[in-house]
Amino acid sequence: MKRAFVLIANKASTAPFKLNDLAGAAGRMDIVCRCIAQSLLLSHSIRKNVVFYSILLGNPDPPKAIKVVGDEVKYLGPDERNIAGLIKKALSLKVSENWVRSTPGFYIARRSLSEILNELKDENFEIIYLKEDGVDIRNVVKKFKSPAFILGDHLGVPRDLEKIILEFADYIVSLLPISLQADQCILIANYEIDRIRIM
Amino acid sequence: MKRAFVLIANKASTAPFKLNDLAGAAGRMDIVCRCIAQSLLLSHSIRKNVVFYSILLGNPDPPKAIKVVGDEVKYLGPDERNIAGLIKKALSLKVSENWVRSTPGFYIARRSLSEILNELKDENFEIIYLKEDGVDIRNVVKKFKSPAFILGDHLGVPRDLEKIILEFADYIVSLLPISLQADQCILIANYEIDRIRIM
Numbered sequence: 001m002k003r004a005f006v007l008i009a010n011k012a013s014t015a016p017f018k019l020n021d022l023a024g025a026a027g028r029m030d031i032v033c034r035c036i037a038q039s040l041l042l043s044h045s046i047r048k049n050v051v052f053y054s055i056l057l058g059n060p061d062p063p064k065a066i067k068v069v070g071d072e073v074k075y076l077g078p079d080e081r082n083i084a085g086l087i088k089k090a091l092s093l094k095v096s097e098n099w100v101r102s103t104p105g106f107y108i109a110r111r112s113l114s115e116i117l118n119e120l121k122d123e124n125f126e127i128i129y130l131k132e133d134g135v136d137i138r139n140v141v142k143k144f145k146s147p148a149f150i151l152g153d154h155l156g157v158p159r160d161l162e163k164i165i166l167e168f169a170d171y172i173v174s175l176l177p178i179s180l181q182a183d184q185c186i187l188i189a190n191y192e193i194d195r196i197r198i199m
Numbered sequence: 200m201k202r203a204f205v206l207i208a209n210k211a212s213t214a215p216f217k218l219n220d221l222a223g224a225a226g227r228m229d230i231v232c233r234c235i236a237q238s239l240l241l242s243h244s245i246r247k248n249v250v251f252y253s254i255l256l257g258n259p260d261p262p263k264a265i266k267v268v269g270d271e272v273k274y275l276g277p278d279e280r281n282i283a284g285l286i287k288k289a290l291s292l293k294v295s296e297n298w299v300r301s302t303p304g305f306y307i308a309r310r311s312l313s314e315i316l317n318e319l320k321d322e323n324f325e326i327i328y329l330k331e332d333g334v335d336i337r338n339v340v341k342k343f344k345s346p347a348f349i350l351g352d353h354l355g356v357p358r359d360l361e362k363i364i365l366e367f368a369d370y371i372v373s374l375l376p377i378s379l380q381a382d383q384c385i386l387i388a389n390y391e392i393d394r395i396r397i398m
Binding site: 019020022023030031034038041042043044045077078079080081082136154175176177178179180181184187188191194195198199 | 218219221222229230233237240241242243244276277278279280281335353374375376377378379380383386387390393394397398
């Protein structure tokens with residue numbers, strides 16, 4: 001079953017950044033890196049059925065979107081610095097409306113959230129907004145066919161973007177009644193689906 | 200409910216290391232960092248009921264053990280580089296059999312796995328060995344009172360250490376029939392307990 005994750009990265013840099021300050025000057029790019037890892041990685045293997053998107057909204061040139069396609073990624077180390085290097089490489093390319101490939105499986109484009117959501121709808125994904133006051137995932141996970149989970153970083157989802165998400169959302173889903181980090185939400189969503197699909 | 204995690208870090212450096220090569224020269228210290236984050240962190244808060252241990256078995260001076268006490272940690276950023284800086288600081292101290300504090304909540308000592316397991320038993324923890332062919336966590340999680348989960352890094356648990364764990368183990372538990380990274384196992388164990396305790 002194909003799955004997608006879309007992270008809204010409110011402050012993530014939209015130009016190449018220093019690898020030594022991911023959590024600072026790069027605008028919490030460490031969160032984007034961890035979300036890529038938890039979307040795509042298992043122990044010594046890659047989830048080929050997963051596509052990861054992030055909308056980067058930080059300075060100096062927002063919005064830019066990155067896309068990581070599990071089925072095409074060749075090698076992906078799980079450490080933040082390695083993944084950040086691949087994002088940095090993508091950010092060094094000139095962007096247009098079309099996806100441009102930087103390294104195997106890594107793409108970049110000038111796309112907004114609503115364009116990404118339209119792209120997912122066109123590919124028959126269900127749009128699932130991860131939000132603390134949604135319905136418990138265990139009540140609905142069995143219904144998912146091709147879920148695309150939309151979530152915010154440490155700053156959450158800005159109100160104008162939430163309005164867009166709500167126009168597209170098929171489900172509003174919660175994982176726990178406590179506040180989790182974005183990468184934790186992604187891993188738990190993957191895990192709850194694995195429980196249905198693998199066990 | 201108090202919880203503990205014990206990571207066996209087969210190659211993790213036992214001397215101060217360079218922060219720019221956590222996944223290489225530091226002996227996969229990136230894994231230790233991610234395991235600390237997933238043991239202790241929620242969004243914008245710390246799990247005060249969790250204690251994390253790692254047995255560092257890499258060169259040049261193994262074994263050394265680090266302990267991170269959720270209830271004492273003051274500030275802990277979730278990015279690998281920040282956590283690695285705190286481990287590096289601990290590794291710069293002279294070690295003895297007794298725990299020495301390096302920064303709030305971070306301790307280091309010359310301790311072996313069996314000494315750590317004895318410490319946990321003395322504190323009335325149940326020893327739970329995380330292993331792919333164990334019983335499904337959902338069948339036993341309700342019985343846990345004070346679980347201490349023992350797990351290996353990307354290289355697994357060496358046979359001589361597994362023998363020691365099995366002498367102590369109250370449960371042998373599996374999370375999924377697919378192979379997960381150590382930090383993923385820790386987050387899922389926390390999540391399955393949260394499901395029982397919070398919801």
